[in-house]
Amino acid sequence: MPLAEAARYVAAAYGAVLLVFVAYLAVTGRRIGRLRRDVRALGEELSRREPEA
Amino acid sequence: MGARQYRAMVRKDLLTELRTRETVVAMFLFVVLAMVVFHYAFTVAGGGPLSFYTGGMVWVVFVFGALLGLNRSFAHEKDENVLDGLLLCPVDRVTIFLAKMTGNLIFLGIIQVVALPVFALFFAPQASVARLPALLGLILLADLGIATLGTLLATIAMQTRARDLLLPIVFLPLAIPLVIAAASATSTLLSAGGDVSAVLGRLAFVLVYDGIFLVLAYGTYDVAIGE
Amino acid sequence: MVESAATVAGGRVSDRTALAPATTTAILALAGVLLAAALAVGFWVAPTDASTLGFSQKIFYFHAPIAETALLAYGVAFVAAVLYLRRGDARYDRLGVAAVRLGLLFSLLVMVTGVIWGRAAWGVWWAWEPRLTTFLIACLLYSGYFVLRGAVEDESRRATYAALFAVIAFVDVPITFFATRFLPEGLHPVVLGPSGSGMDARDLLAFLAGLAGMTLLFVGLLRLELGIEALREELRELKYRLEG
Numbered sequence: 132m133p134l135a136e137a138a139r140y141v142a143a144a145y146g147a148v149l150l151v152f153v154a155y156l157a158v159t160g161r162r163i164g165r166l167r168r169d170v171r172a173l174g175e176e177l178s179r180r181e182p183e184a
Numbered sequence: 185m186g187a188r189q190y191r192a193m194v195r196k197d198l199l200t201e202l203r204t205r206e207t208v209v210a211m212f213l214f215v216v217l218a219m220v221v222f223h224y225a226f227t228v229a230g231g232g233p234l235s236f237y238t239g240g241m242v243w244v245v246f247v248f249g250a251l252l253g254l255n256r257s258f259a260h261e262k263d264e265n266v267l268d269g270l271l272l273c274p275v276d277r278v279t280i281f282l283a284k285m286t287g288n289l290i291f292l293g294i295i296q297v298v299a300l301p302v303f304a305l306f307f308a309p310q311a312s313v314a315r316l317p318a319l320l321g322l323i324l325l326a327d328l329g330i331a332t333l334g335t336l337l338a339t340i341a342m343q344t345r346a347r348d349l350l351l352p353i354v355f356l357p358l359a360i361p362l363v364i365a366a367a368s369a370t371s372t373l374l375s376a377g378g379d380v381s382a383v384l385g386r387l388a389f390v391l392v393y394d395g396i397f398l399v400l401a402y403g404t405y406d407v408a409i410g411e
Numbered sequence: 412m413v414e415s416a417a418t419v420a421g422g423r424v425s426d427r428t429a430l431a432p433a434t435t436t437a438i439l440a441l442a443g444v445l446l447a448a449a450l451a452v453g454f455w456v457a458p459t460d461a462s463t464l465g466f467s468q469k470i471f472y473f474h475a476p477i478a479e480t481a482l483l484a485y486g487v488a489f490v491a492a493v494l495y496l497r498r499g500d501a502r503y504d505r506l507g508v509a510a511v512r513l514g515l516l517f518s519l520l521v522m523v524t525g526v527i528w529g530r531a532a533w534g535v536w537w538a539w540e541p542r543l544t545t546f547l548i549a550c551l552l553y554s555g556y557f558v559l560r561g562a563v564e565d566e567s568r569r570a571t572y573a574a575l576f577a578v579i580a581f582v583d584v585p586i587t588f589f590a591t592r593f594l595p596e597g598l599h600p601v602v603l604g605p606s607g608s609g610m611d612a613r614d615l616l617a618f619l620a621g622l623a624g625m626t627l628l629f630v631g632l633l634r635l636e637l638g639i640e641a642l643r644e645e646l647r648e649l650k651y652r653l654e655g
Contacts, residue, residue: 357552
């Protein structure tokens, strides 16, 4: 197989790996961000209610 | 004491089945129908011998037939809440496993006793009778593996919502190595020539595989059946 | 990345410090460095493969480490499952779920890189050769893990059955690992044979860097997953306190 063609396959393979991991990290990061925001919001709500208790 | 309970449970399962004969008849019909389908599905151009695929066909049929039987063996228990009653008795969980496994093994064996000669007749007319002992030994060992793995997983699957849908999903991937070994060995044994030493290797593999799952079942059945 | 709950809710909520984010970031960064190094060595230092594989052999520097890491992930799931069955701590269940999920992710990547490599090296997109086949089976098997979980409503029973399954399924891992060594398929090159590695030292270096990098990547991603679980726990607790 000529080098150029093989190189395309190699690039495709590494590209796929990179794509999958980057996508996974992005999705995970978004999940974490959303969760942290929710935790903070509920935490503030809780501390706001504490004085009333 | 354990042996008596074991025999009692096996007898109970067999009698229940003999009264209705549902499961065995269904498994048998399935096996024969599958053979007919295979005949037409695998028609080789030029009428060449199918013996190359015989082992595979045999074990596909046996494995899926076994799944039918496994699903049914616990469905009855679950529906009638027999399982809870059984668990209340002071029976060693491993005894329950062995009894259930034996029941499944016997059902599978019954089907095979009838199906195998028919199969050989349809698809492997050139098989020599001299190889029969080896073939029977192989089938017995492979059945043991299927029954062990199947009973263990069926116990878990039956207690979930998905029931008979889940069992094939968890069972088949783990059964594949067993099927590969058994199928290739069966093909060799049913064909005219073939390398018999390779068959011994396959037999050894099946034996080891059986052992692993027997040990696993022994170790985990308490938890699997829900204490 | 994850703050201690105590600082957020004035000390009422239990101080559940999630996995230290700085460490996780460091681990992921180090993984990145190692993987980049693996590529650097593999592409600039190591020679082009002399066999029929040719340049396509370079896919190996990630393909093999990803495969080993996938199996490592399933191994972690196995250990977590055993620990859960013995101690009943729900944290082991969460560890198991995270490990299987990552194992599936890595297994998927093995298949993708393997298929591409196969097309480049043998001209076909699929071949029933040991590594592709055994990893396909592993993917199917461990997907069943999530199907099983989805079919059980009660939480503790779900964790128990999942743990049982993770233990049983682990039988497949040694088979997958040794498949390329024992099945004489011919197509797949055996990398680390009994007589030591048949590889050029520079290839070996790239491979080892890739292996270390992928392992660290797995550990980092695992910590992320566990951090998410810890956050979810916190959220549940906060909700409970707000309603109760």
